[in-house]
Amino acid sequence: MTRSTVTALRHDPVCDGTTGGVGPATPAESQGPCGQCDLGTLAFCDGFAARTISSLSRVQCTLRFEPHDTLFREGDQGLAVYSVVSGAVKVYKLMPDGRRQITGFFFRGDMFGFCLDGTYAYTAEAITPVGVCRLPMQRLGELAETAPEIQYRIVLRMTAKLAQFHDHVLLLGRKTARERVATFLLTLSDRARRRGDPPSPLSLPMGRADIADHIGLTVETVSRAMTWFKREGLLDLPSPSQVAIRQPEALRAIADGAG
């Protein structure tokens, strides 16, 4: 049996227009399509017709959470999907004895909370201070009828997520500890690049325990792998949460099974 660390949590804000709204983007940031966030082309609604965007912005709701806040729990009524505006969110499932599997990390521009049969299959928790755009699922369904582009966008997002899952299942089912850590770092780096952030140095908002519970290892093994890579000159670790990738190609070779 594998150990897995579970941490505490609390608090369940409501979307009522008065609690926790982040309000409009700060002046310094570029305005998003609907004027409610600064995601630019990363926004779910980017590129939609003006009419569609205004419909979305009428049902949308912007919220802020603090680290360890729970956005929703496994088994809760699945009422909304979320788009991350800022910060980082983790999503996990628990076993009765406390073993935990983090099934995903979500950053600026990522969406999560798609669910079937009305209940969430996992718990979502803020890692850092987080701003999210919340879209009520039911009203989204109604909008989808008049604006099929919304549903198509959802299909695209879900397809991308499915592809990620295939990769992650390969990682968990068949990769060694070194390969898992290398893959994890490269995946974060690649996602940073795609969202317009520098792919290195990488900042890890999650702790070693979160990484371990995501890639099916223990804290100790994750830590050791990082140290190996550092000693081998593949990484610099100015601090535990800062990773500079020195030799991306070598790390890629390891991640793909040639290390």
Place this chain on the structure above:
Amino acid sequence: MTRSTVTALRHDPVCDGTTGGVGPATPAESQGPCGQCDLGTLAFCDGFAARTISSLSRVQCTLRFEPHDTLFREGDQGLAVYSVVSGAVKVYKLMPDGRRQITGFFFRGDMFGFCLDGTYAYTAEAITPVGVCRLPMQRLGELAETAPEIQYRIVLRMTAKLAQFHDHVLLLGRKTARERVATFLLTLSDRARRRGDPPSPLSLPMGRADIADHIGLTVETVSRAMTWFKREGLLDLPSPSQVAIRQPEALRAIADGAG
């Protein structure tokens, strides 16, 4: 490093209306909505408006494959999605050194082949003789504009698949060998029940190597787990491919971590 068994394959039929069509359902079986298959309520197109169904049946194409036939390979142009009419399909990713991860099994009524950016992220191979309904993705996209119900149905299918992935990631990341095998058997049983087949006895169309490569174990460990369960009176194994679940609740307890 984990061993994983790769088997051979070959053959790539084309959808040209003359090759491999299964033709209409046999007289004994209930006709499906579009008249091209006998999936009944399991069919993707079940419940659609007559107009939508006839549009679908014009772009649809029915195909048959033999065991070990490859439907498509990782990296191929992703031109179509597939719905299984009969038989079983496995979907997998390979690592350069031959390690293999089976990311899913698909049975009667299941759909697979959703892909992004035009290339499949995995290889699909027939386990048994297989009949599939093939829907060209591009034309599906065109249809979706006039019939949003198609896209909604796709969202439903993908949401269900995402939920399955969350469960499978938990299995691979945090469950013991016993728990994995118990979970696997119960999942197959549950899927059989949902599609209207008896949940027990269960017939396993895939071999032990396929099971192992799906749940991140070796053939030997899968075999041992089956033997343990048999000795403990949880299962009957009249033959390697036949599993009667004697004590579903006890097996469930094991699967959930209480065994």
Place this chain on the structure above:
DNA sequence: GCCGTCTCTTGATCTGGATCAACGTATATC
């Protein structure tokens, strides 16, 4: 500045499942 708490790292030891090695068992061929 000092203390408590938490996270990360490093070392020593243990173990679940992988690996290695036969040996059954079933279907196919001739």
Place this chain on the structure above:
DNA sequence: GATATACGTTGATCCAGATCAAGAGACGGC
């Protein structure tokens, strides 16, 4: 019915990564 070829089971041994244990930083509270 003998032989070949998979596939599945069982046993013995090994090892990658878990577990156990102890420091080393980092950081907030007062």
